[in-house]
Structures are given as C-alpha cells and as structure tokens.
Amino acid sequence: MNTVISPRPSAEATSFLELRDLKIHFPTDDGVVKSVDGLTFSLERGKTLGIVGESGSGKSVSSLGILGIYHQGNAKISGEIWLDGQELVSSSREQVRQLRGKRMAMIFQDPLSAMHPYYSVGAQIIEAYRVHNNVSKKVARKHAIDMLGRVGIPQPDRRVDDHPHQFSGGMRQRAMIAMALSCDPELLIADEPTTALDVTVQAQILDLMRDLQREFNSALIIITHDLGVTAELADDVLVMYGGKGIEYGSAEDIFERPEHPYTWGLLGSMPRLDRPVTERLLPIKGTPPSLINVPSGCAFHPRCAFADRTGGASQRDVPELLSLDSGKHRVRCHLPAQERRQIWQNEIKPNLEGVA
Numbered sequence: 001m002n003t004v005i006s007p008r009p010s011a012e013a014t015s016f017l018e019l020r021d022l023k024i025h026f027p028t029d030d031g032v033v034k035s036v037d038g039l040t041f042s043l044e045r046g047k048t049l050g051i052v053g054e055s056g057s058g059k060s061v062s063s064l065g066i067l068g069i070y071h072q073g074n075a076k077i078s079g080e081i082w083l084d085g086q087e088l089v090s091s092s093r094e095q096v097r098q099l100r101g102k103r104m105a106m107i108f109q110d111p112l113s114a115m116h117p118y119y120s121v122g123a124q125i126i127e128a129y130r131v132h133n134n135v136s137k138k139v140a141r142k143h144a145i146d147m148l149g150r151v152g153i154p155q156p157d158r159r160v161d162d163h164p165h166q167f168s169g170g171m172r173q174r175a176m177i178a179m180a181l182s183c184d185p186e187l188l189i190a191d192e193p194t195t196a197l198d199v200t201v202q203a204q205i206l207d208l209m210r211d212l213q214r215e216f217n218s219a220l221i222i223i224t225h226d227l228g229v230t231a232e233l234a235d236d237v238l239v240m241y242g243g244k245g246i247e248y249g250s251a252e253d254i255f256e257r258p259e260h261p262y263t264w265g266l267l268g269s270m271p272r273l274d275r276p277v278t279e280r281l282l283p284i285k286g287t288p289p290s291l292i293n294v295p296s297g298c299a300f301h302p303r304c305a306f307a308d309r310t311g312g313a314s315q316r317d318v319p320e321l322l323s324l325d326s327g328k329h330r331v332r333c334h335l336p337a338q339e340r341r342q343i344w345q346n347e348i349k350p351n352l353e354g355v356a
Contacts, residue, residue, distance in 0.1 A: 050234030068096030122160030
C-alpha cells in the first residue's frame with residue numbers, strides 16, 4: 001500500500017544531510033522560475049546519492065542551494081536543509097560561508113572556468129586551505145603538493161606552480177578534486193564531474209572519487225545525466241523532473257524496479273554494452289518543461305504515454321511523493337502501484353532487454 005510521506009517536525013535531523021520541502025524560486029520579468037519546487041531527500045555519511053535528470057530539471061540549483069550560494073541575490077528560498085544537525089536555510093550568510101569549503105565542498109562541471117586563470121593551481125588550493133586553517137603559506141603549500149599527489153597529479157612539487165591552462169582536462173578535474181578535498185569536507189558535491197572527458201579518463205576520475213570517499217568517509221552527491229556513472233557510484237538515486245523529485249530509492253530499486261514513467265524513459269535511452277544490439281534506443285518524446293510555465297498536474301504528463309490511464313488526474317492534480325512497501329523507495333505518480341508494476345513487467349522491461 002502507498003502512504004503519503006509527511007514532513008517531519010523541525011528538529012535535529014537524524015541523517016547527516018537532509019532536505020525537507022526545499023524550494024528555490026527566482027522572480028524574473030517573465031515570471032517566477034521554480035528551479036527547485038519541494039525537494040526532499042536524506043544522505044548518510046559514507047554514502048553516495050546520484051541525482052539524475054535532463055538539463056533544466058533543477059539538479060545543479062539544488063546543490064548550489066545546499067552550499068548557500070543563493071543566500072544572496074533575489075532567490076526566494078524556503079524549506080529546510082539540515083547538515084549534521086544544523087539548519088542552513090535559516091542560518092546567516094556568514095555561518096554558511098564558514099561551512100563552505102570546510103564541511104561541504106563542490107567539484108564543478110568545468111574546472112577551466114571554475115578555477116581562476118590568473119593564479120596557479122597551487123595558489124588556489126593554498127588559499128582555500130588557509131581560509132579555514134590558521135597555518136603559514138609554507139605549510140599550506142606542502143599540503144597543496146600532498147593533495148595534488150594524492151589525486152594522481154605527476155610531479156606535484158613542480159606542477160603546483162602551473163596554471164589551469166597548462167593542465168589537460170583530466171588533470172584539471174583532478175586538481176579541482178584536490179582543491180575540494182583540501183579541508184577534508186564531510187559533504188562533497190560533484191556536478192557532472194566527468195563531462196567532456198574521454199572514457200578512460202572518466203573511469204580514472206570515478207575510481208579516484210570512490211577511493212577518496214572511502215578514505216575521508218565523506219557523504220557524496222553526484223549530479224549527472226549519465227545513468228552509467230550513477231550505476232557505478234551511487235548507493236541511492238534521486239530522479240528529478242521539472243524542479244521536483246519524482247522518484248527516489250536505492251540504486252537497485254531505480255535500476256531493477258523503477259516505478260515512474262520518466263525513469264522508464266531514462267533507462268530506455270541509456271546505451272547498454274552487456275547485451276547484444278537488437279533494438280534502437282528509446283528516446284523520451286517531447287522536451288523538458290519550462291520552469292516558468294510548468295504544466296498543470298503532473299509536470300511529465302505532456303510526454304507520458306500513460307497519462308490517459310489516470311482519469312484526468314495527471315492533467316489536473318499534482319501527484320504527491322508516495323512511499324512504497326520497501327520504505328525508502330518513493331514515487332510521484334498518479335498511476336496505481338499495481339498498474340505501474342504490471343506496465344513495467346509486461347510493456348517496458350521486455351522492450352529494454354534488447355536495448356544496447
């Protein structure tokens with residue numbers, strides 16, 4: 001039986017990171033951009049959460065919201081973000097700034113634009129380290145060299161003085177990881193960490209992140225549109241669409257027992273190398289919705305092949321996030337659970353068996 005997930009009272013969170021009904025809206029001349037519109041999830045220390053979805057689904061905005069980037073400017077933020085018992089939405093800008101870099105850090109999608117072109121890579125790691133540690137430049141430089149060596153930069157004592165443009169794409173990403181880990185953060189957010197890297201370098205970066213996470217026992221959020229990366233790293237998976245979390249569960253739940261038609265579409269569009277090619281990939285029809293004019297009801301209904309089976313509810317009512325029997329697995333869909341499972345077993349899964 002499905003049960004509605006009720007919001008928990010404002011009290012100390014039990015998970016290391018917990019978001020409760022987080023909303024991040026941006027007023028514009030054209031209307032309010034609802035980039036994140038009621039996001040709820042939790043993450044334990046030492047675990048990895050993969051956040052997946054198409055561009056414009058709210059993945060990166062949610063992560064920047066956790067870091068407190070939108071505490072300034074015109075963003076309208078509500079809900080709760082708990083980090084190890086401290087609520088961040090109601091905290092001051094300075095309180096969140098003190099946490100950023102020390103207890104939580106981010107690996108950005110494009111290190112060439114995220115790192116300052118004028119300063120050497122070592123100087124930027126040194127600065128990030130000294131902001132949170134009362135040490136001399138000499139001690140911080142040694143720490144920067146050690147960190148570059150730990151992430152696999154060859155000859156770190158020499159490369160520490162090189163500038164970002166002197167590094168290859170893979171080396172820049174490693175340097176960005178070294179900078180993010182310089183203060184041993186307990187929460188690490190990686191936004192598309194393998195974009196624009198060739199497949200061999202991608203594998204090296206993923207292995208590096210996995211090893212460093214074990215070493216530091218960090219909680220890791222990896223934001224990606226690549227389900228292969230998610231399957232490789234994540235313990236739990238959050239699927240986002242139109243600024244909302246529409247399915248959440250363990251990686252096994254999402255890849256073996258998905259419940260939302262959008263998740264089915266993502267799996268159908270993912271190349272598979274472990275099976276012979278018998279069918280073409282199955283793309284999701286249509287385009288992602290505008291976050292200013294989100295469709296009424298279920299935001300996915302204009303692209304959903306099963307919206308006509310809900311008696312008009314998909315077009316009329318916003319579905320609630322419901323918990324399935326297993327507890328952790330949750331889905332936001334008007335189709336009854338039994339019907340979803342029959343569709344998955346009889347209509348969707350057989351078609352995916354031959355997708356390569």
